[in-house]
Amino acid sequence: MTLEEGTVQISELFDIRITNDSGRACFANRDLKKNTDVLCLKKCLGASTCYEFRKEVCSQCFRYEGGRRMKVRLDNKYPKGAGLWFCTENCRDQFLRQEHVDHLTDAYEILLVNWEAQAKKRVGRVDNASNTSASTEEIESLWQDIRDNWITRIDCMKPTKRASQLPIINEDEYVCARFVIHCLFTLETSHASSLQMTAFRNLQSNESSKIMKFPVLLDLQKHVFQTLYILLPSFLRPKFDIPTYRHILGSEYGNSFGIWQNEESSDSREYLGYWVLPEASFFNHSCAPNLIKHRAGNQMVFTLNSDVLKDQELCIDYKDILHLKVDERRRILKENWFFSCECSRCKLETQIN
Numbered sequence: 001m002t003l004e005e006g007t008v009q010i011s012e013l014f015d016i017r018i019t020n021d022s023g024r025a026c027f028a029n030r031d032l033k034k035n036t037d038v039l040c041l042k043k044c045l046g047a048s049t050c051y052e053f054r055k056e057v058c059s060q061c062f063r064y065e066g067g068r069r070m071k072v073r074l075d076n077k078y079p080k081g082a083g084l085w086f087c088t089e090n091c092r093d094q095f096l097r098q099e100h101v102d103h104l105t106d107a108y109e110i111l112l113v114n115w116e117a118q119a120k121k122r123v124g125r126v127d128n129a130s131n132t133s134a135s136t137e138e139i140e141s142l143w144q145d146i147r148d149n150w151i152t153r154i155d156c157m158k159p160t161k162r163a164s165q166l167p168i169i170n171e172d173e174y175v176c177a178r179f180v181i182h183c184l185f186t187l188e189t190s191h192a193s194s195l196q197m198t199a200f201r202n203l204q205s206n207e208s209s210k211i212m213k214f215p216v217l218l219d220l221q222k223h224v225f226q227t228l229y230i231l232l233p234s235f236l237r238p239k240f241d242i243p244t245y246r247h248i249l250g251s252e253y254g255n256s257f258g259i260w261q262n263e264e265s266s267d268s269r270e271y272l273g274y275w276v277l278p279e280a281s282f283f284n285h286s287c288a289p290n291l292i293k294h295r296a297g298n299q300m301v302f303t304l305n306s307d308v309l310k311d312q313e314l315c316i317d318y319k320d321i322l323h324l325k326v327d328e329r330r331r332i333l334k335e336n337w338f339f340s341c342e343c344s345r346c347k348l349e350t351q352i353n
């Protein structure tokens with residue numbers, strides 16, 4: 001992934017530069033004091049709640065009340081409530097104040113209607129993954145087949161016939177489809193030159209490493225694509241093409257943040273879902289991070305935990321692994337994020353060992 005230095009200025013406090021061994025990274029462009037918020041993000045590209053928590057997490061602020069169902073829904077215009085649940089009327093109203101939001105809720109509702117209509121067909125069904133391995137050639141060949149054969153066939157069908165071509169999707173695919181809908185909505189309603197869009201276009205994709213490790217994702221990607229190709233309302237269609245779809249998912253694999261329950265300690269909190277915050281995705285991992293990330297409702301704040309000098313790299317902890325030994329930390333990062341950690345602490349501890 002290339003990025004001309006200086007083309008994305010995420011914050012006045014740091015610059016993005018290219019490093020020798022860890023891609024692009026963020027560097028303080030002045031001395032900064034402990035407790036400085038170097039980045040505060042109020043809008044994500046896309047988010048999705050885990051299926052099991054879909055009724056228990058506020059769709060606006062991600063509040064979770066220990067398993068209690070959220071009380072507030074959309075009004076009667078959406079018989080299924082578009083799969084949205086809110087902790088308060090205030091949160092619902094804030095959600096509804098987004099420009100063009102009807103197009104987002106329409107898409108969620110259509111997906112949910114289809115999801116529920118497929119319920120009987122899912123009973124007793126075992127997902128037999130057709131892919132047990134995947135190479136970059138196989139990934140490309142899947143997309144070529146979809147482009148040259150499947151899309152061509154669907155485009156020739158009458159709209160009423162297309163529904164018969166919908167794949168039966170599972171919970172993970174439903175959650176992924178909602179995430180992609182949210183991203184497409186953000187892409188469609190944002191200015192191409194906005195900071196978030198520029199950052200999104202420049203995100204590193206982890207498509208091939210992730211799919212090679214979990215080949216089942218190829219089926220998931222195919223099913224979600226086919227579902228959205230048939231169901232998406234017209235407002236979201238202009239941004240929905242194969243390269244954009246692959247970039248959305250490839251970026252999610254390499255850059256998404258977990259949406260965690262806030263009140264609990266890190267070993268007992270629930271993983272509620274995930275979201276992609278493009279402007280925060282140029283922070284590298286360090287096993288001695290100088291930034292703490294904190295979610296406050298639907299805002300994400302990155303705060304310095306120590307004084308930092310000009311030109312020092314700004315890093316976060318990706319995996320809550322700071323208490324582990326170097327080999328274990330490196331193994332976890334390799335398995336989950338597909339990189340060998342080159343942070344200063346790992347380098348030092350590797351030399352000592």
Ligand SMILES: C[S@@+](CC[C@H](N)C(=O)[O-])C[C@H]1O[C@@H](n2cnc3c(N)ncnc32)[C@H](O)[C@@H]1O
Nearest residue numbers: 022023024204281282283284285339341342343
């Ligand atoms: C969220 S992105 C961070 C920005 C990334 N460096 C880029 O150029 O887009 C995560 C990726 O950055 C790289 N990375 C992050 N922390 C690293 C580290 N400590 N050592 C080596 N590579 C790292 C890995 O390629 C990882 O998949």
